[in-house]
Amino acid sequence: MPTPPSWWSDLAAHLAEHRHPIYAADVVATIARLILTATTSEPRTLLAHARNDTPELVGPLTDFFRTHGHLDPPQGLADQRAAARRARRIEAIPALLRPQVTGFADTLLLQREQAQQLGLRPNQLKTIEIRLDAVRDLAVHLHAEGHMSWAGVTTADLESFLALNPARRASRLAGLRQFFACAHRAKAVLHNPAGPVTAVQQRGFHGPTLTPSQQRTLYRRWATSRNIHPHEAFIGLAALLHAASIAELRLLTDSGINSHHQSVQFPGRSAALPLDNATWTALERCREHRRGLGSDNPHLLVTRLTRTHRGPAGAAHIRDSLAPLGLLPRILRSTRLLTLADELDIKVLTASLGMSYAGVAHYRPGSTTPPASFT
Secondary structure, three states, rough: OOOOOOHHHHHHHHHHHHHOOHHHHHHHHHHHHHHHHOOOOOOHHHHHHHHHHOOOHHHHHHHHHHOOOOOOOOOOHHHHHHHHHHHHHHHOOOHHHHHHHHHHHHHHHHHHHHHOOOOOOOOHHHEEEEEEEHHHHHHHHHHHHOOOOOOOOOOOHHHHHHHHHHHHHHHHHHHHHHHHHHHHHHOOOOOOOOOOOOOOOOOOOOOOOHHHHHHHHHHHHHOOOOOOOHHHHHHEEEEEEHHOOHHHHHHHHHHHOOOOOOOOOOOOOOOOOOOOHHHHHHHHHHHHHHHOOOOOOOEEOOOOOOOOOOOOHHHHHHHHHHHHOOHHHHHEEEHHHHHHHHHOOOHHHHHHHOOHHHHHHHOOOOOOOOOOOOO
């Protein structure tokens, strides 16, 4: 090349560090030919040429450009994926019942947008998907029963549908109430069949937790054994002792770790959290594991899939790390939250954990079941 791009040396170093030498050399040569052919080294333009001429370069080029700040992440990627998930749910609905559900989805999105503009608390995209799940399942059930429109749906039809899965009755009914209220306003139904239907909801936390004996067994495993994966030890201790959530564990980076004070500040929390010796030792082991992978990813929990870029590990990795024990991270977190809610003032707890008042009140004493065992 007559004039190599300003990022050329960084690209070579990045490929040499994260890729096999033979593959890295081949990619460097192919990118050089692409630059000569495209007569440009501007990242976005070069990527556009790569998509047309050498698609195999799109992955390594995109990874390098984003890692080194030459390319901004795509705007609205989460919204695009959520829109695709909503579209799949609507497409699964029989054609005759689909138009009203499409209008319902548009209404939920409009309500979300208006709440954001007013500074209120909007519905999460996941909540909208749960509402659409309920309506989709009902539509499939009604179509199998011979219904060709929403106008003929009765309360008895809803009761028969909700009886199929009593455990999800309250969640499904919430979505059906919203849907039929929307359909009634749009004159798609003459009456709201969900009006008389009720669902008794238990207040407070009723999920599985661990007994003190089980907690001690797990603590000894994660605090003393050096044969287990460092991710398992840190995830387990952080959730069991410090009520860390999956999102907090995934998104923890070096900027939130203070080695001098042996503390971490999980994303979303307002204060740094001093760590006990066992958890700090597990954290240091995770750092050693990351160094062994030769990654410049700033996140603490780095896998073989994320070592070549700067993104966080997936939520599945957090869950899979505890899979050998048959445990879910939320069980450890819930166990700790029940203890904290019993010992601390609710205002202190909301401020320290970054949770809402309603979320903490869910774990207040007096509304929980006895601890359940795990397998």
